[in-house]
Amino acid sequence: MSQLYASLFYQEQVTEIFSDRALLSYMIQVEVALAQAQAEVGVIPSTAASAIVEVSQTALAQIDVDALAVATGLAGNIAIPFVKQLTAIVKAQDAEAARYVHWGATSQDILDTACILQCRDALAQVETLLTQCYQTALTQAQTYRSQVMIGRTWLQQGLPITFGHKLARYASAFQRDLARIQAMKSRVFTAQLGGAVGSLASLQDQGSAVVQAFAQQLALSTPVCTWHGERDRIVEIASTLAMITGGLGKMARDWSLLMQTEIAEVFEPTAQGRGGSSTMPHKRNPVAAASVLAAANRVPALMASVYQSMVQEHERSLGGWHAEWLAIPEIFQLCAGALARTLDVLQGMQVNADNMHANLQCTQGLIMAEAVMMALAPHLGRLQAHHLVESACKTAVENGRHLKDVIAAMDDVQQYFSAEQINEIFQPESYLGNIQEQIDAVLMQAKGEAK
Structure with missing residues (x-):
C-alpha cells in the first residue's frame, strides 16, 4: 500500500x-x-x-x-x-x-507460527477498536433511543423507527463480532511445528x-497434529475479519445515504480539509464511508483467494500457502482501518433531528397507512381494512391530500374512531412497536457481559 x-x-x-x-x-x-x-x-x-x-x-x-x-x-x-x-x-x-x-x-513451521503471532497481536488491536465501537454504539443508542426517524426498506420510506434502534442494531452486531473473536482464539492461535512432512522425524x-x-x-x-496443509485456522481468522468488515460496510452505507442532500439526517464529523470537493465548495462528502465501503468491497475479493488456498496438495502445498502472505496482511489492515473510521463517525456524528422530523412528514401521512390498517382490522377484518386504507392512499396521492384527512372523512372509520383517536394513530411515536424493549435488551446484554 x-x-x-x-x-x-x-x-x-x-x-x-x-x-x-x-x-x-x-x-x-x-x-x-x-x-x-x-x-x-x-x-x-x-x-x-x-x-x-x-x-x-x-x-x-x-x-x-x-x-x-x-x-x-x-x-x-x-x-x-x-x-x-x-x-x-x-x-x-x-x-x-x-x-x-x-x-x-522446516520453513513453513517458522512462517506459519510467525503468522499466527502476527495475527494474535493484530487481532488484539482489532478487538480493542471493535470494543470501542461497541461501547460507543451503546452510548449513542441510549442517547437517541427516542429520536424518531423513518425506517426505510428497498430505499423507500417504510415505517417509523428511532435512531437509537438503528444504533442498537449496530451495537448488537459488534457484540456478536466480539463473541466470534473470543470463541475462535483457542482454535486458531496454535503453534506450527512438523518438519518436512509433518512427522518431525x-x-x-x-x-x-x-x-x-x-x-x-x-x-x-x-x-493435536501438524496443520501445514489444513488452512482452516488461517481462514477462520480471515473470515471473521471479513464479516466484521462487511458489517462496517453496511453501517457506512447507511450513514452515507443519510448524508444525502435530500435526506440530511446524519453527518460525519467535520474537520478542516475533510470531505470537501476540488471543484464544488458546497460539498460535504462522506469520506469515512468511502474508506469503509472500499474496504468492504476489497476484502471479499481477498477472501476468495484465501478460501481457494484451502485446496492444497498432500502434506505441503505449492502456491496456495504463498497466496496467504499477500491476502492476510491486507485483510487485517483494511478491517482495522475500517474500524478506526467507523469509530470516528460513531463518536463524532452530527444528527439533524429537524430533518428527521421533516422526512417523517414528507409523504403526508402515507407512512402511517399500516398503523391505520391495523387499528381498523379488529373491526373490519385485516383484508377489508387493507382494501379500505389502500383506496384511501390512492385518493390521497391523486388529490395531493394528507392521508389523515382522507381517512377521517370515511364513514367506515368515523363509526369506530374519534378525531382525537385518528390523530393519535397518525403520530409516528405511537407506532414504534417493541423498539424500546429491543434497545433495553441490547443494553442489558452489555451490562451482563460487563459483570
Missing part, C-alpha cells in the same frame, strides 16, 4: 505489525522459542539455546533486508535466506551454537515433547 493512501484505508498499529521488519522480528522470536523448547527437552545443548537467545537481542539490526529481499525471490520463501542469515549471525558469536539454529524445523522420539514446549514458549495452543 502506498504511504499516500495508508491513512485513508489502514490503521497504524496493525500496519506496523505486518511490516517487513516486524515479520523478521516475529520469525526471530519463533526461532528462539524453538531453540529454548529443544534445550528444555534435551534435544540440543542448553548452552546453544542460551547463545541463540543472546544473539537474538541484536539479530534484527544485523539482518541485511535488501539481500534478504533478493534471495527470497530465488528461494521461494523468506524463511530459507532468513535462516541462513540468522545462522551466520549466531556463528559470528558462537560457532557451536550456530549448528543448532532451526534444528529439525528429525527429532526422533522427542517430537511431541518439543512441540508442546515450543507452543508453551510462545503462549500458543499445542496442536
Whole structure:
C-alpha cells in the first residue's frame, strides 16, 4: 500500500505489525522459542539455546533486508535466506551454537507460527477498536433511543423507527463480532511445528515433547497434529475479519445515504480539509464511508483467494500457502482501518433531528397507512381494512391530500374512531412497536457481559 493512501484505508498499529521488519522480528522470536523448547527437552545443548537467545537481542539490526529481499525471490520463501542469515549471525558469536539454529524445523513451521503471532497481536488491536465501537454504539443508542426517524426498506420510506434502534442494531452486531473473536482464539492461535512432512522425524522420539514446549514458549495452543496443509485456522481468522468488515460496510452505507442532500439526517464529523470537493465548495462528502465501503468491497475479493488456498496438495502445498502472505496482511489492515473510521463517525456524528422530523412528514401521512390498517382490522377484518386504507392512499396521492384527512372523512372509520383517536394513530411515536424493549435488551446484554 502506498504511504499516500495508508491513512485513508489502514490503521497504524496493525500496519506496523505486518511490516517487513516486524515479520523478521516475529520469525526471530519463533526461532528462539524453538531453540529454548529443544534445550528444555534435551534435544540440543542448553548452552546453544542460551547463545541463540543472546544473539537474538541484536539479530534484527544485523539482518541485511535488501539481500534478504533478493534471495527470497530465488528461494521461494523468506524463511530459507532468513535462516541462513540468522545462522551466520549466531556463528559470528558462537560457532557451536550456530549448528543448532532451526534444528529439525522446516520453513513453513517458522512462517506459519510467525503468522499466527502476527495475527494474535493484530487481532488484539482489532478487538480493542471493535470494543470501542461497541461501547460507543451503546452510548449513542441510549442517547437517541427516542429520536424518531423513518425506517426505510428497498430505499423507500417504510415505517417509523428511532435512531437509537438503528444504533442498537449496530451495537448488537459488534457484540456478536466480539463473541466470534473470543470463541475462535483457542482454535486458531496454535503453534506450527512438523518438519518436512509433518512427522518431525528429525527429532526422533522427542517430537511431541518439543512441540508442546515450543507452543508453551510462545503462549500458543499445542496442536493435536501438524496443520501445514489444513488452512482452516488461517481462514477462520480471515473470515471473521471479513464479516466484521462487511458489517462496517453496511453501517457506512447507511450513514452515507443519510448524508444525502435530500435526506440530511446524519453527518460525519467535520474537520478542516475533510470531505470537501476540488471543484464544488458546497460539498460535504462522506469520506469515512468511502474508506469503509472500499474496504468492504476489497476484502471479499481477498477472501476468495484465501478460501481457494484451502485446496492444497498432500502434506505441503505449492502456491496456495504463498497466496496467504499477500491476502492476510491486507485483510487485517483494511478491517482495522475500517474500524478506526467507523469509530470516528460513531463518536463524532452530527444528527439533524429537524430533518428527521421533516422526512417523517414528507409523504403526508402515507407512512402511517399500516398503523391505520391495523387499528381498523379488529373491526373490519385485516383484508377489508387493507382494501379500505389502500383506496384511501390512492385518493390521497391523486388529490395531493394528507392521508389523515382522507381517512377521517370515511364513514367506515368515523363509526369506530374519534378525531382525537385518528390523530393519535397518525403520530409516528405511537407506532414504534417493541423498539424500546429491543434497545433495553441490547443494553442489558452489555451490562451482563460487563459483570
